[in-house]
Amino acid sequence: MTKRFEGTESYVATDDLKVAVNAAVTLQRPLLVKGEPGTGKTELAMQVAGALGARMIEWNIKSTTKAQQGLYEYDAVSRLRDSQLGEERVHDVRNYIKRGKLWEAFDADERVVLLIDEIDKADIEFPNDLLQELDKMEFHVYETGETIRAKHRPIIIITSNNEKELPDAFLRRCFFHYIRFPDADTLAKIVEVHHPGIKPRLLTEALTQFYEIREQPGLKKKPSTSEVLDWLKLLLAEDIDPEVLKRDGASALPTLHGALLKNEQDVHLFERLAFLARREGRGGRQ
Numbered sequence: 001m002t003k004r005f006e007g008t009e010s011y012v013a014t015d016d017l018k019v020a021v022n023a024a025v026t027l028q029r030p031l032l033v034k035g036e037p038g039t040g041k042t043e044l045a046m047q048v049a050g051a052l053g054a055r056m057i058e059w060n061i062k063s064t065t066k067a068q069q070g071l072y073e074y075d076a077v078s079r080l081r082d083s084q085l086g087e088e089r090v091h092d093v094r095n096y097i098k099r100g101k102l103w104e105a106f107d108a109d110e111r112v113v114l115l116i117d118e119i120d121k122a123d124i125e126f127p128n129d130l131l132q133e134l135d136k137m138e139f140h141v142y143e144t145g146e147t148i149r150a151k152h153r154p155i156i157i158i159t160s161n162n163e164k165e166l167p168d169a170f171l172r173r174c175f176f177h178y179i180r181f182p183d184a185d186t187l188a189k190i191v192e193v194h195h196p197g198i199k200p201r202l203l204t205e206a207l208t209q210f211y212e213i214r215e216q217p218g219l220k221k222k223p224s225t226s227e228v229l230d231w232l233k234l235l236l237a238e239d240i241d242p243e244v245l246k247r248d249g250a251s252a253l254p255t256l257h258g259a260l261l262k263n264e265q266d267v268h269l270f271e272r273l274a275f276l277a278r279r280e281g282r283g284g285r286q
Contacts, residue, residue: 032176
């Protein structure tokens with residue numbers, strides 16, 4: 001019986017996320033995971049690999065990444081140079097073929113977890129260019145005439161930050177899951193994993209203010225799970241009294257706000273709110 005993913009000690013997985021991972025493994029389809037940045041999409045692949053005892057191969061996608069690079073790259077320039085220099089290795093074309101991450105995953109002697117991270121960063125045609133390879137679990141190397149077939153079908157996890165829409169043909173071949181931002185109870189469990197034994201009063205005040213910041217109208221970038229963990233680490237390191245957080249309130253600039261607010265527009269938003277709150281306070285005392 002195939003081992004199931006039930007989360008790990010260091011990763012709090014919701015029930016619907018566990019179902020999604022196990023369904024994708026059962027169906028032998030790529031798991032497409034979407035969600036706002038910082039909600040643990042990349043970490044999920046690492047935790048799935050750890051929980052299932054599998055090696056992880058990571059393919060980080062950039063705006064310039066081409067699908068062919070995941071299969072292999074042929075270095076014709078180096079071969080031409082070596083031929084001009086009379087190098088012996090020039091007679092074997094395999095010396096000039098660099099294996100990609102898909103080839104590495106297909107050629108593994110055991111089942112691996114292949115992470116295709118941030119697929120939406122690439123050109124719109126990138127997902128379509130991988131359809132056949134992900135479907136058939138094989139590809140052709142034209143320079144050598146060989147066909148590379150997967151020895152063991154890898155568990156494929158694909159992440160997207162929703163920067164652009166993915167093609168329908170690609171979506172049809174995936175099992176989809178959207179990681180919603182955790183509610184307060186789930187986030188408290190996540191915090192406990194990373195900061196065990198945190199004082200309940202500090203946690204309550206910090207999370208109350210954190211959610212107030214996230215819900216502030218006009219905010220350009222909402223702080224994420226990873227950012228609240230960094231913020232709490234600073235609060236603990238500085239031994240911040242929970243009362244300090246409480247006094248700041250929703251309308252003032254948050255304590256150690258640089259961990260939560262990541263652009264000047266959002267900082268200015270809270271500075272304006274703080275100024276208005278002070279002005280209203282002075283007006284009320286007159």
